Amino acid sequence: MTENVKQLTLLSDFKTESPRPLWEQANSLEELTEIITACRRCRLRDGCHQVVCGEGNPKADIMLVGEGPGKAEDEAGRPFVGAAGRLLDNILKAVDLSRSEVFIGNVVKCRPPGNRLPLPDEVKACEPYLRAQLRIIKPKIVICLGALAGKTLVDPSLRVTRDRGQWVDKDGFLIMPTFHPAALLRDPRKKRPVWEDFQSVIKRYDQLKA
Numbered sequence: 001m002t003e004n005v006k007q008l009t010l011l012s013d014f015k016t017e018s019p020r021p022l023w024e025q026a027n028s029l030e031e032l033t034e035i036i037t038a039c040r041r042c043r044l045r046d047g048c049h050q051v052v053c054g055e056g057n058p059k060a061d062i063m064l065v066g067e068g069p070g071k072a073e074d075e076a077g078r079p080f081v082g083a084a085g086r087l088l089d090n091i092l093k094a095v096d097l098s099r100s101e102v103f104i105g106n107v108v109k110c111r112p113p114g115n116r117l118p119l120p121d122e123v124k125a126c127e128p129y130l131r132a133q134l135r136i137i138k139p140k141i142v143i144c145l146g147a148l149a150g151k152t153l154v155d156p157s158l159r160v161t162r163d164r165g166q167w168v169d170k171d172g173f174l175i176m177p178t179f180h181p182a183a184l185l186r187d188p189r190k191k192r193p194v195w196e197d198f199q200s201v202i203k204r205y206d207q208l209k210a
């Protein structure tokens with residue numbers, strides 16, 4: 001544990017002096033990553049090998065948010081490195097984005113057993129970390145990959161089939177919900193809409209950079 005995080009841990013023991021949770025006090029991704037890695041707020045940590053916090057440009061203008069690590073990610077300690085990740089790499093390459101330019105994260109940081117969907121209490125326990133990552137990285141554009149990211153960051157009533165492709169301006173971020181790459185592997189007909197959604201993202205990104 002670095003000195004900064006140690007001090008934050010000590011401070012958090014003095015509830016009256018420092019009522020804010022640790023993740024709200026973290027000022028850098030490194031500090032936050034240490035806090036997330038030490039987390040035991042839900043049962044998922046007991047069943048996974050590694051905590052997958054996310055990776056990429058700490059000052060990215062575009063952040064992509066998936067669901068949670070699968071088997072390959074749990075083994076590698078990195079997000080989107082399995083079959084869905086390879087497809088995501090191709091999508092990024094097709095729109096001339098590199099992994100090092102964007103930040104790639106997930107709603108939950110630990111692999112749910114058997115790749116099941118994270119349970120609502122697991123999402124609730126992990127969501128503050130995602131919010132803290134957004135606070136520190138300050139992306140202008142957030143791409144929600146799949147229903148769970150959309151429901152978490154846009155609205156619990158979001159339906160990805162209905163709402164994908166439509167920009168949402170929320171909490172200071174321009175949010176684009178789209179299908180999860182794994183859904184494209186199951187149903188290639190979803191490739192075109194995702195392509196259109198990423199085209200829309202690139203158009204906005206270029207406008208923001210201009």
Ligand code: URA
Nearest residue numbers: 066067068069079080
């Ligand atoms: N699916 C996700 O949602 N996230 C990953 O990191 C890998 C697969």
